[in-house]
Amino acid sequence: MSSVPDGKKLVRSPSGLRMVPENGAFNSPFSLDEPQWVPDKECPSCMQCTKKFDFLTRKHHCRRCGRCFCDKCCSKKVTLPRMCFVDPVRQCGECSRVSQKEMEFYDKQLKVLMGGGTFIVTLGTSEKSETMMCRLSNNHRYLFLDGESHFEVELSRISSMQVLTEESTPEGGNCRASGMLLHYKPMGSQDPKQLRMEAAEDKKTASSWLAAMHKGAKLLYEARDQ
Secondary structure, eight states: OOSSSSOEEEEEETTTTEEEESSSSGGGOOOOOOOOOGGGGGGGBBBBTTBBSSSSOEEEOOOOTOOOOTGGGOOEEEGGGGGGGOOOOOOHHHHHHHHHHHHHHIIIIIIHHHHHHEOOOEEEEOSEEEEEEEEEESSEEEEESSSSSEEEEEGEEEEEEEEEEEESSOSSOOOOEEEEEEOOOOOTTOOOOEEEEEEEOOOHHHHHHHHHHHHHHHHHHHTTTT
16 A cells, blocks of 8 residues: 555645645645635624624635634735645634644654654564664655564554653653654554564664654644544
């Protein structure tokens, strides 16, 4: 499944141009669906400042939440990669702040995740471990683990994710990410499995990768609960 090319197409929606996968099943697990716009007849006034709409005060819909606002309360155009928009789109103040915070993940953390980190990997309760390179696939849908063997974990099938920490100095006080415990369901199975990853020799790179994965997990669960 992971080897299927992810073709994309350009579509125009009321909110703007979007570059989306040709097959909706191949959407990034971090992506969000476009919201339904609040119908014009249901919003006679701005849903932020309550200013009434008229010929001079036009209404605008926030592309992220779909609510109605006046120009003053919905004036910012911010990039919104989670909805695959090609250009920055109009968002209300609250949504624009959320989108700007998420941009750090798209600008920095995603590159760290796709760059990968080296971990000592243990499957289930096995006593056998293997040193593997773990990285996020280019379409963001899989974790690839490569060593003497190879296997994949589909992000959408991860049920829980726990970051493991250790003290970064002998004196204590400061903790850093040292590993991760995943529970997931393999493709074609409903039986959950456990995957334990612990940082190998390059602990700095592994710690950065784990921190990025922790931020990604928040977006993953948000998209899943949408």
